[in-house]
Amino acid sequence: MKDWQIFFWAAAFFNFAIGAPLFISPEMMVGMTGTVEAVDPALMKVTGALVLCFGVVYAIVGGDPQRYRPVVWAGLLGKLGVAYVYLPDWYQGTIPFTTTLIVLMDVGFIAAFLYFLLRPTQKKSGFQANRAVSS
Numbered sequence: 001m002k003d004w005q006i007f008f009w010a011a012a013f014f015n016f017a018i019g020a021p022l023f024i025s026p027e028m029m030v031g032m033t034g035t036v037e038a039v040d041p042a043l044m045k046v047t048g049a050l051v052l053c054f055g056v057v058y059a060i061v062g063g064d065p066q067r068y069r070p071v072v073w074a075g076l077l078g079k080l081g082v083a084y085v086y087l088p089d090w091y092q093g094t095i096p097f098t099t100t101l102i103v104l105m106d107v108g109f110i111a112a113f114l115y116f117l118l119r120p121t122q123k124k125s126g127f128q129a130n131r132a133v134s135s
Helices: 002-024 026-033 041-063 069-092 097-118
Strands: none
Touching: 002 026, 002 041, 002 097, 026 041, 026 097, 041 069, 069 097
């Protein structure tokens, strides 16, 4: 599981690196990636906040990947959402190379998350009510 810990901490770092500039200064992120001008900075800040929140989730999963395995489904849905939004533009060639790299990283995370979630495990994971309440 140590490899998965490192992987999820790397995923958290990736989200922090993308989400922080988007949240703090959408204009800075636009300048860094070469994307279109920030049409709605408030929406971009909300997006940055959500990316940061997913980073926190990945950091928590990194602490105990087996225990928090089911939470990765939320991360997978988030990454699929990013791919759904950006891949058609990438295919049409309407987004800059830097943004394409970010999206391709997310596609890589999608593949890894799917592998992590769908591979067989020996141990049950997730919340168990009988352990939460003592008799």
